Amino acid sequence: MNDYLILVINPGSTSTKIAIYKNEKPIIVETIKHTMKELLGFKRVTDQFNFRKELILEQIKRCGFDIETLDCIVARGGLLRPIPSGIYEIDNLMLEDLNANYLGEHASNLGGLIAYDLAKSIPIRKAYIADPVVVDELWDIARISGHPKIPRVSIFHALNHKAVARAYANSLGKDYNQLNLIIVHLGGGISVAAHKEGRVIDVNNGLNGEGPFSPERSGGLTTLDISKLCFSGNYSFNEIKQMIVGSGGLIAYLGTNSVIEIEERINSGDNKALEVLEAMCYQVAKEVGAMAVVLGGEVDSIILTGGIAYSSLVTDLIKKRVSFLAPVNIYPGENELEALALNGLRVLRGEARVLSYSKLISG
Numbered sequence: 001m002n003d004y005l006i007l008v009i010n011p012g013s014t015s016t017k018i019a020i021y022k023n024e025k026p027i028i029v030e031t032i033k034h035t036m037k038e039l040l041g042f043k044r045v046t047d048q049f050n051f052r053k054e055l056i057l058e059q060i061k062r063c064g065f066d067i068e069t070l071d072c073i074v075a076r077g078g079l080l081r082p083i084p085s086g087i088y089e090i091d092n093l094m095l096e097d098l099n100a101n102y103l104g105e106h107a108s109n110l111g112g113l114i115a116y117d118l119a120k121s122i123p124i125r126k127a128y129i130a131d132p133v134v135v136d137e138l139w140d141i142a143r144i145s146g147h148p149k150i151p152r153v154s155i156f157h158a159l160n161h162k163a164v165a166r167a168y169a170n171s172l173g174k175d176y177n178q179l180n181l182i183i184v185h186l187g188g189g190i191s192v193a194a195h196k197e198g199r200v201i202d203v204n205n206g207l208n209g210e211g212p213f214s215p216e217r218s219g220g221l222t223t224l225d226i227s228k229l230c231f232s233g234n235y236s237f238n239e240i241k242q243m244i245v246g247s248g249g250l251i252a253y254l255g256t257n258s259v260i261e262i263e264e265r266i267n268s269g270d271n272k273a274l275e276v277l278e279a280m281c282y283q284v285a286k287e288v289g290a291m292a293v294v295l296g297g298e299v300d301s302i303i304l305t306g307g308i309a310y311s312s313l314v315t316d317l318i319k320k321r322v323s324f325l326a327p328v329n330i331y332p333g334e335n336e337l338e339a340l341a342l343n344g345l346r347v348l349r350g351e352a353r354v355l356s357y358s359k360l361i362s363g
């Protein structure tokens, strides 16, 4: 069997994670951290293109790796138009939509842009995204919000949800399509999804203010009260957006998005920290309950994943409220780099169909 070299890129709000895989094995894994101060100078997330691209190139060079030897590049994709789960070749329409922040701003918009640009230096010039945050498999009833001007949309950690779902199914010797799962990604944002036989039929919009609060996001807030703040004359749109997306949740209550730091504070007797962390777990558990109803009570497993799933304090607090519904399994961390690499490998080995974003959108 041929050996393949794959570069994977996962831009996040505070870091850019990259890895080079030789077939299934990571040979380089690097997290390039970005300070708030560094990023503050950029008006839009897409303005960070050159900054992050150059850091990636420097890092690859420092590791003594020649980018021209790559077989393909796969990135975490961004806020595109809603599309089915799968692997997509980066094409012109996708680049336009990413540059235009079609569905909003998120660091993952940079993934496709940078991967496409770097692929110009490799012989087969192939760059892909896989399972972007806009993967949309909602069933129709879940799209109805309560007002036709604001339909519900699917924005969640699709890449990690799908990777963890497949890994769990494999561990049972089953196919993902045979299982009903509730998967909870506990990261900077939190998404709780009902996976029915391989399809995410409902999920809270983990970015724009639905579901539980998270380290950086407010989650669902009372709509009329937020409208009053908007029209109070005291806040700009960007300030309100920041309350909902960048500095809500744990940051707003405790001044940090780090659950590691919050655990340290709890261990030294900080009751407020415990109260707020418990409330976050309570809201997560309530969302799990809602997804159990979506699945008609037929739930094979509840899976907790993402960085915060390393915290046994958090997983225990959630477990104690939801374990009557189904067995709870824990897959700590996010497996996004590996998921991207394995998707690239499936393409190179001819095991996966590459989808066309432009064709899909133009029907």
Ligand SMILES: Nc1ncnc2c1ncn2[C@@H]1O[C@H](COP(=O)(O)OP(=O)(O)O)[C@@H](O)[C@H]1O
Pocket: 012, 013, 186, 187, 188, 189, 215, 257, 258, 259, 260, 261, 306, 307, 308, 309, 310, 311, 333, 334
């Ligand atoms: N070992 C750990 N114990 C507790 N919390 C952790 C641990 N590792 C990471 N976290 C927390 O996970 C969160 C980040 O999760 P992650 O999935 O990396 O986020 P992102 O969505 O930004 O990729 C932070 O709150 C961080 O403090």
Ligand SMILES: CCCC(=O)OP(=O)(O)O
Pocket: 012, 013, 133, 155, 156, 157, 187, 188, 189, 190, 191, 205, 206, 207
């Ligand atoms: C919920 C969409 C993806 C997302 O928010 O990712 P992060 O939590 O990594 O910002």
